[in-house]
Amino acid sequence: MSKRYGVAEALKETSLEIPSGQVTALIGPSGCGKSTLLRLILGLIVPSSGQVSIDDQVVTPATVQEIRRKVGYVIQDGGLFPHLTARENITLMGRHLSRPVDIPALARLVRFPEDGLDRYPLELSGGQRQRVGLMRALALDPQTLLLDEPLGALDPLVRSGLQTDLREIFRELRKTVVFVTHDMGEAAYLADRIVLLRDGEIVQEGTLEDFQKHPATPFVTEFLNAQRALVAL
Numbered sequence: 440m441s442k443r444y445g446v447a448e449a450l451k452e453t454s455l456e457i458p459s460g461q462v463t464a465l466i467g468p469s470g471c472g473k474s475t476l477l478r479l480i481l482g483l484i485v486p487s488s489g490q491v492s493i494d495d496q497v498v499t500p501a502t503v504q505e506i507r508r509k510v511g512y513v514i515q516d517g518g519l520f521p522h523l524t525a526r527e528n529i530t531l532m533g534r535h536l537s538r539p540v541d542i543p544a545l546a547r548l549v550r551f552p553e554d555g556l557d558r559y560p561l562e563l564s565g566g567q568r569q570r571v572g573l574m575r576a577l578a579l580d581p582q583t584l585l586l587d588e589p590l591g592a593l594d595p596l597v598r599s600g601l602q603t604d605l606r607e608i609f610r611e612l613r614k615t616v617v618f619v620t621h622d623m624g625e626a627a628y629l630a631d632r633i634v635l636l637r638d639g640e641i642v643q644e645g646t647l648e649d650f651q652k653h654p655a656t657p658f659v660t661e662f663l664n665a666q667r668a669l670v671a672l
């Protein structure tokens with residue numbers, strides 16, 4: 440598939456298979472098409488050519504609502520409704536679909552304090568907001584989880600704590616996870632498989648070790664070197 444916005448080609452003709460039950464990281468320089476790829480998977484935008492299938496079901500305007508119920512999604516800034524409390528944000532879809540949401544279990548899973556559940560997003564810290572976004576995405580127990588920079592604008596200590604928690608959550612839940620990051624250390628720590636993009640194209644797919652030992656192009660090495668400190672994990 441591919442995606443263009445007007446004349447700009449955000450994603451060139453690309454074919455990507457996401458293994459189920461595994462964690463995949465999409466990484467690459469700013470503007471390379473990571474978020475575009477994630478939005479295409481979710482059906483938030485329509486490909487200019489080709490198609491997306493989830494569990495053999497093609498994402499179309501007719502199927503997108505049904506598919507989205509099987510997919511949890513955390514957008515770049517968390518995307519919480521500011522006029523709803525954490526609890527109301529988390530249960531919104533469940534109420535809409537008359538499905539129960541086990542809030543105490545979710546709060547334990549993401550280590551969110553129960554007394555924060557009745558606060559509004561503005562009354563929570565950045566890290567807590569990310570945890571609420573994650574609880575909301577997990578509320579209906581989706582098979583697939585898509586996260587657009589889930590640890591974006593967080594200070595390094597909070598980020599590192601959340602990385603540890605996310606890794607445990609991913610291992611525990613064994614869902615199909617696709618997340619976007621700028622950070623190779625984070626990708627290597629959290630993901631089974633890394634997909635490196637550049638200028639709307641996939642440059643290489645594999646593990647950090649594959650990238651280090653068998654770089655597909657000089658750009659792979661250049662990208663790794665630019666993140667040297669983090670890759671020395």
Ligand SMILES: Nc1ncnc2c1ncn2[C@@H]1O[C@H](COP(=O)(O)OP(=O)(O)OP(=O)(O)O)[C@@H](O)[C@H]1O
Pocket residue numbers: 444447448449467468469470471472473474475476
């Ligand atoms: N709605 C839009 N209209 C026009 N161009 C867009 C739109 N959304 C994204 N683009 C362009 O498409 C390209 C890919 O954008 P995308 O958001 O997928 O990149 P990204 O890799 O997620 O970047 P970042 O890491 O900075 O978030 C960029 O050149 C961007 O400017």
